[in-house]
Amino acid sequence: MSHSDAILDRLMSLHPKVIDLSLDRMHRILAALDHPERRIPPVIHIAGTNGKGSTQAMIRAGLEASGARVHAYTSPHLARFHERIRLAGELISEADLAAALEECEAANEGKPITFFEITTAAAFLAFSRLAADYTLLEVGLGGRLDATNVIDQPALTVITPVSIDHTQYLGETLALIAAEKAGIIKPRIPCIVGPQQDEALRVIEARASGLTAPLSIYGQHWMVAPDRDGIVYQDDHGLWDLPMPNLIGPHQIQNAGTALAALRHLGASHGQASAAVTRAEWPARMQRLTRGPLVEAAGPQAELWLDGGHNPAGGEALAATLKTLPPRPTRLVCGMLNTKDVAGYLRALAPHAEGLTAIDIPGEPNTLPAATTAGIAASVGLPADSAPDAETAIRRIADQEPRARILICGSLYLAGRILRSNG
Template sequence: MPPTVPPRPTAPLERLKRLHPRVIDLSLDRLRRLLDRLDNPERRLAPVLHVAGTNGKGSTVATLRAIAEAAGHRVHVYTSPHLVRFNERIRLSGTLIDDAHLNDLIDEVETVNNGAEITFFEVTTAVAMLAFARVPADLTILEVGLGGRLDATNVVDRPAACCITPVSFDHQDYLGTTIEAIAAEKAGILKKGVPAVIGPQLEAARATIAATAREVGAPLHVYGEDWHCAPVEGDGFRFDDRDGHLSLPAPTVQGLHQIANAGMAVATLRAQSAVPVSEAAIRAGLGWVRWPARLQPIENTPLNRHLPEQARLWLDGGHNPAAATVIRAFLQGFDPVEEPVTLIVGMMQGKDLAGFLGPLIPQAARAIAVPIPGQEKSCPPGDVAAAISDAGLQGSMARDVISALEIIRSEAKPDTRPVVLIIGSLYLAGRVLEDAGLLPE
């Protein structure tokens, strides 16, 4: 039986959503003031690995954690957003924070803040820092929420290493409208003397990040120059850096792009000197990696009952053009006649519909637009369906994911093995996981 999904957010979390009139307001001043009042827990963390970028952050963080834990280290992890429940964002020495502990910390931080202006993400980052400072660990992994330079996680003065995954267009309203501007914001996490591991980048992003690293004095470890990774024949990949080469198993998460994400994790751990990590731990950790809603197969759940028995269901939270490019490579592995692909698409307003759908539509036999439940800024399905049609495939709509699955079942041909991919938003992915009874652990 799938695990029971716990109730939706607790009362303290709902309170926090009303703390500030703006959803996003990039600044470090408010959080620094609050952390000062909390006796600066960010200065008492176990060595920090700081991860920024547009695509691959979450998978890289998951791989870092898996390898570090395989090496026997206790690891704190802070990520965002969550998929089903907030507790997923704060992992204390290997275990998700429990509700009672979380609520107590929120109450403590609210009391210290004493009604001063603050954002939801700033308060929850302070909560994470306080929790991490009080529970022993060997390593702390912080995933940037938005951008880097002014992101709340960028209050750590000297991490053990920084990592920047591929940079592409997303959140242009806050980060800038050019790759150079966005890359400059991401590079704002780099620090003097701290190893800077740079993943595969567009040339404009790579040049901007490298210039920032030279300006602040961060030693560079650049993909394609200082380290390399590539798949090898069979099931694995080769990793090379200044210290030699490793022949490694492919990570357990799906998609060829995950080799680059795994490479970034390996390069970061080999660049830092705060905790020892052996080749054996790297190999073991790659076999343990779990990261929900990234080309995740959905099997033996209540949702599968709404599809033909032979159908396969997948879920991915990708929502920008760069994510679509890697998802396209995955879809190209299916036979369009025997394994027709149906996309179920739900997206948030403000996303690049044409840029996201353009690489995917040629790989699909059909696409169905759905709303994202509980999200006021969910893009109307009519707009998504129109974008699907503009991309070259007649778009249709359904009132929800289950209705879309029922449509696929009713129209499936008996001599095919339908492939269904639900895509377009991490918010949609979270609701799908909840409906499937798959609770991220």
């Protein structure tokens, strides 16, 4: 176990609840640290239900193409915690992470604070100590009371598509969830708004109007659409003809549009726009696995894919992506958390797969039991069985159908375990 892992384990025990949305504990620890959040490079703050990470990755690729130094904060991590904090483009070093965590642990003095709050404070501390041009800050959950929402004057806020997820924390309706996401909008600070359902957009517009924050809204102020073998982005400043995003799936065109609208606001060139869509890297978003023990288990003729989407909108995005791929018998290997709308997620995928093998998410206390996942899959019309682990599931599928397209899906936590175990 690394030094930072040992500290992270200790920090897990400081608050009984994993999630407890409030800004009081953040304000307390940031004051004890002498307000590092006020000394970080200009912030682009990103909220939304789906597409936050991909959109952030594209904004970063566009900014870095001009030579800008960009800090970035994202969650959850897939293989190791260091992925959450990028300092001027590079993952935080073990030494810098351990130092920031220890300083936050000391400043907190054992008081109650959630794991996400204290690690967010550590990110601010690290960001405040290294010069950069921008800080990309991804909201953890919601927006209004999220630990990242302590930045009074960001350079720009961004809201990606809002849909139903995390209802136990954010409310049961789209309007309530949108109100939480819109909590990152700040007085007179411009906000880029990705594609939204009308109910969510009305809430975002009302919040912005009350704060006189100018909005740049998909479908009103900017457009993005597939065009021949690329995409076209258009706004009041003109038109960009660009290559197809290297992140796979029709929903990535919308994410690209949101990123391009943000970059346009920041004065980006056509070259930066092109880099945004062609150079972004974001693992476990329809990622093709090409080597490692799981690829060997699948055999030479099969395809192995990984996707971390986990709510009904994620299922729909994945289904739309599968529709665009060359036809192949498709089998899902699926593990999900017990907090998710499993039927809603799988219903969208059922018409695009021949069957599903359910697994538990290894090492995850909130995993849905594989047998339960299989039962829900069967109820939405997906023939299903279960297996003790991903490798067994993959071997079994490949034995029956050597040319299968095998898609491991259902959870970012599962995706992280898969990336770790596959090396």
